[in-house]
Amino acid sequence: MxxxxxxxxxxxxxxxxxxxxxxxxxxxxxxxxxxxxxxxxxxxxxxxxVIPRRFLLITGTFLLSVLLYVDRACISTAKEAITGDLSLSKEQWSWVLAAFAFGYALFQTPAGVLADRLGGRAVLAAIVTAWSVFTGLTAAAWNFVSLLVIRFLFGAGEAGAFPGMARVVYSWIPVRERGMVKGINFSGSRIGAALAMPGVAWLIHHLGWQLSFTLLMATGFVWSALWWAWFRDDPTQRQGLSRTELDYILKNRQDPERAAAPPEPLRVRSLLGSGNLWLMMTQYFGSNFTFFFSLTWLYPYVQTKYHLNAVDAGFYAMVPVLSGAAGNIVSGALVDMLYR
Structure with missing residues (x-):
């Protein structure tokens, strides 16, 4: 060959x-x-x-993205079990799902500020630990209000994942590779959601939904510990990084023209006046509208509408999100091609 x-x-x-x-x-x-x-x-x-260290870094952030959406999508897979045990109506269940979204939206910007100030190592280790705690506490919910509060706090914890990963990519990944890296990371979210649907359904069938959520909590703790032990905010602080790779990262992680220019303070007014920002927000709104439907309501709809068992419904519901994963990777590659 x-x-x-x-x-x-x-x-x-x-x-x-x-x-x-x-x-x-x-x-x-x-x-x-x-x-x-x-x-x-x-x-x-x-x-x-040898495999470049930044490739191991990308593996870590990809697995984080997978875990992020396994923990996020598992609530949809457990809908029948949770609503049955807690005697929740469809309207109450809708508010439980919305509580996560409110927490997620409100805390993304503050989490991004923290990532810029404290670095991706501390922020990602802390937020994964936090949301894992609330994943486990979901199993301890005893009524509608307790579940509502826990899922809001779970959303607040997950809010820092992508801002933290963005900070990591900014520090470690050369500009010409960032499109593919972001595509890989975002594909992990779709793959995680896809795995959660049949996978968590299988766990719930064999272990019950409370123990399944507890196991997911433990998985998050493991990722946080490994990340804290291995990752460093700046590649110059990472032992074992070859001189060749370090030079390549430092030389290419910023656009030379922009790196030479003095930094300008980032103001809210300039952000809100950016046409590119509004275009990206519009695109992301459209993307998330369909993606969140696939995460929250598609699985129970397919299961109820077509009278499927839990695992079979998961396999059907995973098709759209797996297609999204492929689209993320292809789009990331196209971005890098256009940049070059």
Whole structure:
């Protein structure tokens, strides 16, 4: 197999190692920090024969995005069990779902400010711990009001995830790679939602909804501990990062022209006057309108309408969000292509 045909696979890694020994020229993709036709050298080349540390970072943020939406979508999968145990009406259930959205919306901007001031390491570790606590406390809800409050606080905890990840990407990822990285991270949200529908349904069937939520809480604690131990806010603080990769990150993580310009204070008036910001908000509103329907009401609708068991309904309901995951990755790649 030619190296070009094995990008992103174990075969590609083996091909690089073999070619390095023979001094061959390999067409490295830009995402690996190389340029087409550039000679690869283990000591000084853009690819040192090991997986770049920023790729491990992307794996961590991708898994965070998956966990974020498994925890978010599991409430939809558990609807019948929760409404039955707590004797909730459809209207009350709607308010439970809305409480999450209110908490999520109100705390996103403050969480972004905290991420800028404190860094992605502390903020992401703290918020994942916080929302995991409220995931577990969902299992302890005893009536409508208690569930309403817990889900509001759960939404407030989850609000900092994407702002925190944005700060991490800003610090670690070269500009020309950010479209793909953001696409990968956003695809994790769709994949997490897709996994939650049949996966959590299976857990609830075997363990009950309270224990299932408790296990999800424990998973969040594990991610937080690993993130705190491994990640550093600035790549210069990360031990084990090769000199080649560090130089590549520092040289390319900012647009040279903008990096040379003196920083301007960020004011609310300038943000609200930005046409690009309003375009992005409009796009995100449209995207989230359908996405949140898929997260909250699609699963119970499919299950009730077509008289499916819990797991089968999950497999049908996961189709739209998996399509969204593919769209995220393709869009991210297109953004990087346009930027270049």
């Amino acid at each position: 030619q190296p070009r045909a094995a990008y992103g696979s174990a075969g590609f890694l083996c091909g690089v190692a073999a070619a390095n020994r023979r001094g061959r020229r390999l067409p490295l993709p830009r995402f690996w920090g190389g340029r087409r036709g550039k000679r690869v050298n283990r000591a000084t080349g853009p690819f040192t024969g």
